[in-house]
Amino acid sequence: MKITDKKQEKKNQIIQSSLELFSKKGFYNTTIPDIAKELSMSVGNMYNYFKSKDILAKEIISFISIYLGNKLKAINELDISTEEKTRKIIEIYFKTAKLRPEIIDYFLRIFLSNREVFKDGCEGMICVNEFVTEIMIYFEEGVKAGDLRDQDFFSAFGLFMGYLGGMVFLKGEKVLPNDLDNYIDDVSYNIYKALSV
Amino acid sequence: MKITDKKQEKKNQIIQSSLELFSKKGFYNTTIPDIAKELSMSVGNMYNYFKSKDILAKEIISFISIYLGNKLKAINELDISTEEKTRKIIEIYFKTAKLRPEIIDYFLRIFLSNREVFKDGCEGMICVNEFVTEIMIYFEEGVKAGDLRDQDFFSAFGLFMGYLGGMVFLKGEKVLPNDLDNYIDDVSYNIYKALSV
Amino acid sequence: MKITDKKQEKKNQIIQSSLELFSKKGFYNTTIPDIAKELSMSVGNMYNYFKSKDILAKEIISFISIYLGNKLKAINELDISTEEKTRKIIEIYFKTAKLRPEIIDYFLRIFLSNREVFKDGCEGMICVNEFVTEIMIYFEEGVKAGDLRDQDFFSAFGLFMGYLGGMVFLKGEKVLPNDLDNYIDDVSYNIYKALSV
Amino acid sequence: MKITDKKQEKKNQIIQSSLELFSKKGFYNTTIPDIAKELSMSVGNMYNYFKSKDILAKEIISFISIYLGNKLKAINELDISTEEKTRKIIEIYFKTAKLRPEIIDYFLRIFLSNREVFKDGCEGMICVNEFVTEIMIYFEEGVKAGDLRDQDFFSAFGLFMGYLGGMVFLKGEKVLPNDLDNYIDDVSYNIYKALSV
DNA sequence: GATGAATGAGCTTTCATTCAT
DNA sequence: AATGAATGAAAGCTCATTCAT
Numbered sequence: 001m002k003i004t005d006k007k008q009e010k011k012n013q014i015i016q017s018s019l020e021l022f023s024k025k026g027f028y029n030t031t032i033p034d035i036a037k038e039l040s041m042s043v044g045n046m047y048n049y050f051k052s053k054d055i056l057a058k059e060i061i062s063f064i065s066i067y068l069g070n071k072l073k074a075i076n077e078l079d080i081s082t083e084e085k086t087r088k089i090i091e092i093y094f095k096t097a098k099l100r101p102e103i104i105d106y107f108l109r110i111f112l113s114n115r116e117v118f119k120d121g122c123e124g125m126i127c128v129n130e131f132v133t134e135i136m137i138y139f140e141e142g143v144k145a146g147d148l149r150d151q152d153f154f155s156a157f158g159l160f161m162g163y164l165g166g167m168v169f170l171k172g173e174k175v176l177p178n179d180l181d182n183y184i185d186d187v188s189y190n191i192y193k194a195l196s197v
Numbered sequence: 198m199k200i201t202d203k204k205q206e207k208k209n210q211i212i213q214s215s216l217e218l219f220s221k222k223g224f225y226n227t228t229i230p231d232i233a234k235e236l237s238m239s240v241g242n243m244y245n246y247f248k249s250k251d252i253l254a255k256e257i258i259s260f261i262s263i264y265l266g267n268k269l270k271a272i273n274e275l276d277i278s279t280e281e282k283t284r285k286i287i288e289i290y291f292k293t294a295k296l297r298p299e300i301i302d303y304f305l306r307i308f309l310s311n312r313e314v315f316k317d318g319c320e321g322m323i324c325v326n327e328f329v330t331e332i333m334i335y336f337e338e339g340v341k342a343g344d345l346r347d348q349d350f351f352s353a354f355g356l357f358m359g360y361l362g363g364m365v366f367l368k369g370e371k372v373l374p375n376d377l378d379n380y381i382d383d384v385s386y387n388i389y390k391a392l393s394v
Numbered sequence: 395m396k397i398t399d400k401k402q403e404k405k406n407q408i409i410q411s412s413l414e415l416f417s418k419k420g421f422y423n424t425t426i427p428d429i430a431k432e433l434s435m436s437v438g439n440m441y442n443y444f445k446s447k448d449i450l451a452k453e454i455i456s457f458i459s460i461y462l463g464n465k466l467k468a469i470n471e472l473d474i475s476t477e478e479k480t481r482k483i484i485e486i487y488f489k490t491a492k493l494r495p496e497i498i499d500y501f502l503r504i505f506l507s508n509r510e511v512f513k514d515g516c517e518g519m520i521c522v523n524e525f526v527t528e529i530m531i532y533f534e535e536g537v538k539a540g541d542l543r544d545q546d547f548f549s550a551f552g553l554f555m556g557y558l559g560g561m562v563f564l565k566g567e568k569v570l571p572n573d574l575d576n577y578i579d580d581v582s583y584n585i586y587k588a589l590s591v
Numbered sequence: 592m593k594i595t596d597k598k599q600e601k602k603n604q605i606i607q608s609s610l611e612l613f614s615k616k617g618f619y620n621t622t623i624p625d626i627a628k629e630l631s632m633s634v635g636n637m638y639n640y641f642k643s644k645d646i647l648a649k650e651i652i653s654f655i656s657i658y659l660g661n662k663l664k665a666i667n668e669l670d671i672s673t674e675e676k677t678r679k680i681i682e683i684y685f686k687t688a689k690l691r692p693e694i695i696d697y698f699l700r701i702f703l704s705n706r707e708v709f710k711d712g713c714e715g716m717i718c719v720n721e722f723v724t725e726i727m728i729y730f731e732e733g734v735k736a737g738d739l740r741d742q743d744f745f746s747a748f749g750l751f752m753g754y755l756g757g758m759v760f761l762k763g764e765k766v767l768p769n770d771l772d773n774y775i776d777d778v779s780y781n782i783y784k785a786l787s788v
Numbered sequence: 789g790a791t792g793a794a795t796g797a798g799c800t801t802t803c804a805t806t807c808a809t
Numbered sequence: 810a811a812t813g814a815a816t817g818a819a820a821g822c823t824c825a826t827t828c829a830t
Contacts, residue, residue, distance in 0.1 A: 041795095042794060044794075
């Protein structure tokens with residue numbers, strides 16, 4: 001339907017703009033008027049697309065989960081070794097952090113930290129399901145292929161995601177002396193060394 | 198001085214209470230009246246001890262940095278192998294997450310995520326200097342002893358801290374099927390495997 | 395005209411639905427979108443039938459006045475004693491309160507209480523003219539017949555209508571232990587006793 | 592305590608002013624800023640005295656109930672005939688409607704009509720308990736004295752209060768040709784005639 | 789006639805901070 | 810040092826009404 005498409009497109013615009021603003025200024029320091037102004041639309045009209053600020057925040061994280069999930073899915077479907085997959089995941093994560101920093105920032109600083117906002121509807125990993133699923137697939141296939149040690153998934157997941165998140169945090173804090181790209185070798189080596197058999 | 202001591206003691210009380218409240222409810226959902234009520238003191242009097250909410254938040258993170266830094270320092274001063282030190286650091290981190298969850302939560306969810314609050318005065322790692330320093334000492338001594346690979350410090354730091362933070366996050370999300378204690382073996386193994394020569 | 399008939403029919407539908415909603419939720423808690431949704435029509439189209447929410451409210455009270463006025467007219471035209479008419483009026487009022495509570499509720503809680511809404515166009519009793527007129531006829535004929543005392547009309551009117559409204563209020567508050575029907579005897583007796591010569 | 596007295600006095604001022612404004616303009620057309628301005632105080636400070644607009648509304652009706660209850664109590668305690676008491680109650684009601692019209696208006700137009708506001712905490716007659724109790728006492732003593740017929744209390748209550756409310760409504764609508772005082776004789780006569788044995 | 793996106797003023801409520809006492 | 814009333818800016822959200830299609 002034409003109409004639905006148009007409405008969905010506008011929703012996407014709102015998601016993009018508010019994703020950027022939330023990431024840059026934080027959830028509580030970004031107001032609905034801020035977002036509306038960014039989009040040159042009225043405050044009231046915002047509410048025709050998202051019934052509340054919280055719901056908007058939840059739709060953003062879903063968008064991100066799907067976005068990153070798709071990237072990972074593409075990697076998972078490649079016919080390459082687990083070691084190469086590992087590196088590619090790190091590359092795409094760091095690349096996203098560089099080219100669309102708001103996405104990783106939102107994940108780390110908005111979603112993970114403001115749990116009260118996501119309490120209803122995003123319990124556990126529900127709203128990042130697509131993303132987590134792909135990591136799970138990567139891990140299980142690696143184990144099946146005999147490349148990765150068969151350990152508790154969460155232990156591996158925590159290592160992988162915690163590490164990557166940690167590096168992006170350090171970059172964000174301007175504490176890293178070099179660009180994230182320069183850490184791809186180290187990080188890949190460390191992670192694969194830790195996880196491999 | 199007696200007077201100064203008394204004042205410092207009260208400041209410490211405020212730090213403890215607000216640390217708990219910030220961790221539990223988040224920075225923006227904890228009000229100064231909330232904290233004052235918790236301590237049975239008046240709102241106005243709070244400001245005799247901390248000139249602003251932001252300054253209070255910064256003093257809390259300094260307190261935490263010193264608290265954790267001291268724990269790590271004690272480990273660094275032990276005459277044990279790097280591998281044993283690695284494990285002990287993880288143990289103390291998980292133990293703190295269990296016994297005083299507000300401390301790790303504050304670090305992860307308040308300090309790391311609300312950068313706007315800490316922007317002035319806590320740039321980079323300034324306010325967690327004591328803590329980071331001990332990790333640095335751990336790492337450098339491990340390298341000097343020939344146990345750890347001589348890689349970029351931040352790459353190692355990101356792995357260590359990101360991983361531990363990630364595990365606590367997962368625990369907080371009730372996503373981990375077991376207690377954190379049960380992951381000490383895995384995590385120790387993974388980290389040491391990744392960092393060792 | 396066909397067209398006009400159709401339009402009038404739709405207006406009637408709107409009046410019915412909004413009458414119910416206003417009565418149930420109050421004037422200010424019922425929105426135009428609420429009414430539109432109830433009728434499965436668009437908000438904008440509502441305004442093709444009623445130029446404003448206030449005007450809609452006024453048309454509703456006119457509808458009610460005519461509705462009740464007709465009921466009373468039928469009673470007035472009966473060839474029965476004043477005492478019997480008195481009872482029949484009470485019966486019809488209570489019956490309406492039971493079968494179409496929204497009508498009496500609207501009269502008592504929307505019309506009488508939100509005077510600012512009806513200020514322009516419904517001054518005094520203008521918009522309930524049909525209804526009041528029949529009460530007036532009942533009273534004057536009762537006096538002429540020598541059954542009712544010849545007192546100030548408003549004094550009698552206040553007694554009659556205030557009493558009935560009061561009973562419906564009490565019923566609405568769930569304060570009455572019995573159904574309204576059970577009060578018909580008492581109320582009839584009291585009113586006739588008060589008004590008769 | 593001095594402090595408590597001062598706070599209570601301010602609460603009373605707020606009650607007085609908002610009582611007037613609510614009565615004059617209606618509950619939904621009177622804003623907190625309106626009330627604050629009337630009292631030359633800040634909006635925020637209003638909330639130091641009443642946690643919400645609804646709670647303010649409820650405290651007002653309690654105030655009114657006590658106010659009117661006390662008036663009735665004084666009458667009930669007089670050593671006069673039931674007929675004289677009846678008249679005195681009507682007198683005080685009409686006098687209040689004349690001298691402090693906001694009180695009766697609030698009762699009729701705010702309390703009775705905006706049930707959603709009073710739903711929680713003022714179910715049934717809870718918040719007008721003092722007032723209703725005195726009417727009950729009047730009635731029961733009248734019955735005991737052999738002056739009033741022993742009928743269902745609510746039937747008598749509806750007559751009494753409905754009638755008085757109705758007359759004040761008519762006066763408010765400028766529909767009464769004369770002052771309320773001029774109706775005291777008629778109303779007293781009608782009510783006593785209806786209720787007496 | 790019908791649609792529903794768009795407007796924007798306005799509402800209730802919150803809260804860091806100040807200041808008279 | 811201690812109190813808590815007072816401030817006032819700003820937030821999230823609502824809704825009658827309009828208007829392009």
